Amino acid sequence: MSFTVAIDGPAAAGKGTVSKAVAAHFGFAHLDTGLLYRAVGRKVLQGVDAITAAKTLMAEELQAPDLRTQAVAEAASKVAVIPQVRAALVAFQRDFARREGGAVLDGRDIGTVICPEAEVKLFVTASAECRAERRFAELKQSDPELSLATVLSDVRARDARDSERSEAPLKPAGDAVMIDTTTLTIEEAVAQATAVIAAKRPG
Ligand code: DC
Numbered sequence: 001m002s003f004t005v006a007i008d009g010p011a012a013a014g015k016g017t018v019s020k021a022v023a024a025h026f027g028f029a030h031l032d033t034g035l036l037y038r039a040v041g042r043k044v045l046q047g048v049d050a051i052t053a054a055k056t057l058m059a060e061e062l063q064a065p066d067l068r069t070q071a072v073a074e075a076a077s078k079v080a081v082i083p084q085v086r087a088a089l090v091a092f093q094r095d096f097a098r099r100e101g102g103a104v105l106d107g108r109d110i111g112t113v114i115c116p117e118a119e120v121k122l123f124v125t126a127s128a129e130c131r132a133e134r135r136f137a138e139l140k141q142s143d144p145e146l147s148l149a150t151v152l153s154d155v156r157a158r159d160a161r162d163s164e165r166s167e168a169p170l171k172p173a174g175d176a177v178m179i180d181t182t183t184l185t186i187e188e189a190v191a192q193a194t195a196v197i198a199a200k201r202p203g
Helices: 015-026 034-045 050-055 059-063 070-079 085-095 111-112 128-141 150-165 186-200
Strands: 002-010 029-032 101-108 120-125 175-182
Touching: 002 015, 002 111, 015 029, 015 101, 015 111, 015 120, 015 186, 029 034, 029 085, 034 050, 034 059, 034 070, 034 085, 050 070, 050 085, 070 150, 085 111, 101 111, 111 120, 120 186, 128 150, 175 186
Parallel strands: 002 101, 002 120, 029 101, 120 175
Antiparallel strands: none
């Protein structure tokens, strides 16, 4: 039996943490779809054409150790506006969503474009200031020169690019349940998501 949980939201809102936690709780497989765009962005930084990179992407490239860098995140956000890149990544995501035993996919367009039939749709968000502070706390150890103002402007630039693109922009599905993590602990956010999924689960 398949059961799809679609979790969308902007960068650093906590959707990755929530997705991993609910997947572990229910025993569902988890796909961070941002890694697909990051893997394509990484190949572009190596000089490969974006559309070719998306069409030839291999599962093992999702394991590359440098996918979490700011440079790759920037490149990912740029390749994500290209319709042919998005189209090349659809089948992989839909196959993953319909696998036996349940799947959680997190991204920007899972509930709206990739899996509009998902049994559960969540939109996990938080204020830009709160997301910048969280990202800054993560990055400052490895980059002591970094300022909060720089991180906030990066967060805003990425939000704008993700939300304003014509192809699959970041927006909640009409039937998504909103979880605003600005004032929630991780445990509270996970508990809200778990409750929504438990209520929709058959049996
Ligand atoms: O979630 P993330 O930061 O790893 O995502 C990297 C970029 O990929 C982000 O700028 C938006 C894009 N993305 C997308 O367009 N659609 C998705 N389903 C997931 C990510």
